[in-house]
Amino acid sequence: MLDIKFIRENPDIVKRKLATRGVDTAAIDEVLKIDEQWRAIKFDAEQQQGDLNKASKAFGAWKGALKKSPAAPAPADLTSLLGAAPRNADDAKAQLAKLGEKQDHYEKAAAVFEQQIEVQLLYLPNLPSDHAPVGKSEHDNVVRKAHGEPPKFDFAPKAHWDLAELGNEIGGRISGSGFPFFRGRLARLERALINFFLDLHTREHGYTECWTPFMVREETLRNSGQLPKFREEMYRTDARDDLFMIPTAEVPLTSVHADEIIADEQAPIRYCAFTPCFRREAGAAGKDTRGILRVHQFNKVELMVVTTPEEGEAEHERLTRCAEAVLEKLELPYRRLELCTGDIGFGAARCYDLEVYAAGVDKWLEVSSCSHFTDFQARRAKIRVKDKDKKTRLAHTLNGSGLACPRTMIAILENNQTADGRVRIPAALQSYYGSEWL
C-alpha cells in the first residue's frame, strides 16, 4: 500500500512513477479528492468529539456534586458547550444526547470517506524504484548478467516430457490439468531438490527454516498484496471456512511479524520455507502449458527477508545472490533480468527474475523472482523497525524463490540428457538423489 501522506505531498512524483507502470493516474486525483473531503470532515468531527468529551466529564462531576447538594450549579464547561445553563440534570442529558447524535453523523460520514480511500489505496501498486528500467512490457526487461553457457548437443535434445514420465494424465484424472503426478524417479528427484535447496539456504546462507500453513485467511493475503486485487488467481475454500490456498510461501512468511515493531539490531530477519504453491493461472490459459512448464500446484522453497529501510537495497542483492547460488551449484546456465516498470509485480519496487536455460524446449524459464517491496507490504502488515533513538519507521520486506522445483527440474532433465535418452544428475544433487543417473 502507498502512503496517503506521500501521495498528498508528492502527487506529481506518484503520478509520474505509476504512469511508468501503466496505471491510469486519474486514480490519484480521485483518491486525493476523497482525502481532502475526509480530512475536512474528520477535523470537524474531532473538534466536536473533544467538546463532547469535556462536557461529559463535567456532567459526570456535576452528577456527583448534585448527590451531595441538590442545588449545586452546573459546571462552566457544560454550560458553555450547551450555550446556556441547563435547567436540571435531565435537561442537560437530553441536550448532550442531541449533540451526540449530530456528532455521530459527522463521524459516520468521515468513516465512509476513510473506507473509500482505503479501497483505492489497496488497488494501487507500489512505486517503482528509480533503479528500475522504464518500459512497457516484458520485452523491455534488461539482462543484468548471464552465467554459464547453454549446453551444446550433437543430437536434437528432447523436451522434458520426452525424457521422463510426468504423470500429467494421472494427475488430470485425479485433479484436472495442471496437476502432475510424479511416480518413482521424478518423485525422488523432487524431494532431492527440496532438501538440497533448504540445506543450502539454512546452512550456508543464514536463513531460518520455517514450516507454514498452506491455507490462510483473507487478511494474510492482504498483508502481502495478493488481495483484494488478485482474488481470481486464488483457490479458495467454501464459506464454512473461507480460507485461501497459498500461491507462495511469501504469503505466510510476510505475516509472521505483522503488527510488530522490531529492534533495528534484530534485522535482517531471514526466513526460508518449502511449501507447495497453488495458482489458478486464470489469466494465463494456453500459455506454455506443455509438460510441467506451467501448473496449478508446484513446490517451491521461498526466501523472505524483513529488514530496515537502510538495508533494503543491499539485502535485495544478497537475496538474489542466494538464489543464483543454487543455479550455480546445479551447474545450470542462467541469466538475471531486471524487470522494467511495466512488468514488475504489483507490490514490488524493483525485481530481478532469474531465468534458467532449458535446452529441450529451447527457452529461458523463470525459476525465481526476487523482489524488493520497500515498505509496501510492511504498511499493510504493520511491520515496523525501531532504532536506538526510538525512531520508528516501516520495515522493508523482500522475497524471492530459491527456487521453484518444476522449472529447475526441467532444466536439469533437458540440459543433462545424453544421446541415448538418459539424464545425468548434477554432482551437487547426487547425494540427495542417491544416484548419478536418473
Add this chain to the structure above:
RNA sequence: GGAGGGGUGGCAGAGUGGUUGAUCGCGUCGGUUUCGAAAACCGAUUUGCCCGAAAGGGUAACGGGGGUUCGAAUCCCCCCCCCUCCGCCA
C-alpha cells in the same frame, strides 16, 4: 463438534460505568553517585491519525466488529485467537 477458562502497554499483571492511555513491578533508556562498575536514588519509556512552519493542540485504540449510555477496558450481541477437558480423526 461439546464444556469451561482466558485475551489489557516490551514482559508480568491490576483495574468491573465517570477526570484511567490506563496502578505496581520487571525490563529498557537518560541522569545523580563512582576511578570504573554494581547497588541505590531521580526522571523518561504504547501506537495510529488530524490540525500546525514549529512549539504545541486535538482525536482514536485495552483481541476484532457492532450495540446500550451524556459517558465503556468495565454492560450486551456476533466473530477471531490461546489454554484445559470430552468427542472425532491422520
